[in-house]
Amino acid sequence: MATTPRTVLISGCSSGIGLELAVQLARDPRQRYQVVATMRDLRKKETLEAAAGEALGQTLTVAQLDVCSDESVAQCLGSIQGEVDVLVNNAGMGTVGPVEGLSIAAMQNIFDTNFFGAVRLVKAVLPGMKRKRQGHIVVVSSVMGLQGVMFNDVYAASKFALEGFFESLAIQLLQFNIFISLVEPGPVVTEFEGKLLAQVSTAEFPGTDPDTLRYFRDFYLPASKELFRSVGQSPQDVAQVIVKIISKARPPLRRQTNARYSPLTLLKAVDPSGVLYVRTTHSLLFRWPRLLNLGLQCLACGCFPTRVGPR
Numbered sequence: 001m002a003t004t005p006r007t008v009l010i011s012g013c014s015s016g017i018g019l020e021l022a023v024q025l026a027r028d029p030r031q032r033y034q035v036v037a038t039m040r041d042l043r044k045k046e047t048l049e050a051a052a053g054e055a056l057g058q059t060l061t062v063a064q065l066d067v068c069s070d071e072s073v074a075q076c077l078g079s080i081q082g083e084v085d086v087l088v089n090n091a092g093m094g095t096v097g098p099v100e101g102l103s104i105a106a107m108q109n110i111f112d113t114n115f116f117g118a119v120r121l122v123k124a125v126l127p128g129m130k131r132k133r134q135g136h137i138v139v140v141s142s143v144m145g146l147q148g149v150m151f152n153d154v155y156a157a158s159k160f161a162l163e164g165f166f167e168s169l170a171i172q173l174l175q176f177n178i179f180i181s182l183v184e185p186g187p188v189v190t191e192f193e194g195k196l197l198a199q200v201s202t203a204e205f206p207g208t209d210p211d212t213l214r215y216f217r218d219f220y221l222p223a224s225k226e227l228f229r230s231v232g233q234s235p236q237d238v239a240q241v242i243v244k245i246i247s248k249a250r251p252p253l254r255r256q257t258n259a260r261y262s263p264l265t266l267l268k269a270v271d272p273s274g275v276l277y278v279r280t281t282h283s284l285l286f287r288w289p290r291l292l293n294l295g296l297q298c299l300a301c302g303c304f305p306t307r308v309g310p311r
Contacts, residue, residue, distance in 0.1 A: 005032055008087075009077075009084045009088065010022050010025075011038050011089055013048055014048065016192065017235045019048050021239040021243065022052070023240050024240065026056075035059060036084075038063045043065050045062050055206060067113060068252075074106075083132060084125045084129070085135060087127075087137045089121055089138065090140045093110050093113045095107075095154055096151055096196065098208040098216055101204070114158035119164075119165065135178040136251060137174075138180075138181045138246065139180065140183050141183060142155075142159045142186075170188045170253055179250070181253065186239045186257070187234065188234070193228065195205070231258060
């Protein structure tokens with residue numbers, strides 16, 4: 001007897017990880033999933049529809065969803081037949097730069113999407129999952145939810161908030177046979193990231209002192225570009241990890257996707273005080289940038305595995 005496909009709701013599918021994940025699940029050879037791929041602006045759906053191919057209208061449907069709107073969330077869920085079995089919180093925004101040059105409104109926008117948008121979706125699907133006593137919530141977090149990164153203060157804060165919220169929620173939800181998985185990519189090479197780094201390289205950041213601007217432009221930006229070049233993953237690679245996590249009967253709470261980045265996260269793990277991570281990172285950026293570049297090149301050359309797959 002054929003198993004009923006699980007309904008998977010994914011936010012942020014106009015590009016990147018969300019698009020790749022929606023297509024990979026919809027093309028599952030065993031047809032285990034019925035994918036509802038959502039995005040805020042349906043005018044951007046053409047790339048997803050083209051990538052979906054024959055799966056469009058069969059195992060994949062496209063729907064409008066603004067995670068910052070209660071009304072939009074309600075309308076989207078109301079259009080889905082039955083309950084959501086798997087929720088993938090993928091919608092997100094990025095920002096980078098000196099904190100003095102970022103407005104409070106801009107910071108709130110990051111949290112509205114990255115944190116409160118995820119919480120809004122969870123609140124909407126939890127009643128159905130609890131009634132069934134079954135479900136899986138996947139959260140696309142980041143290694144920046146585990147460690148702070150210079151000039152990524154606000155973005156990292158939004159990911160730290162996700163990590164704390166969903167780890168806390170995971171304890172309660174086990175009682176309902178509902179699993180939470182925090183997926184933590186490192187650098188992901190996308191068109192969006194390239195455009196963002198290009199834009200901020202010439203931004204003025206009003207209110208920022210000259211020394212901080214110099215540190216941002218002359219130290220952080222070159223190191224960031226080298227990091228993406230050396231250890232960046234593709235959205236397809238990250239999506240493959242998420243597909244395997246979704247397929248597991250007992251999925252993990254956390255999974256980093258990029259083994260080449262793991263030496264950088266280990267710096268914080270081996271010293272709970274945080275001193276080793278902060279001082280080492282500071283020294284590499286400001287005192288030994290050539291050593292940092294050499295280390296990144298070593299990671300890129302294949303000294304470490306290129307992927308972390310679910311075990």
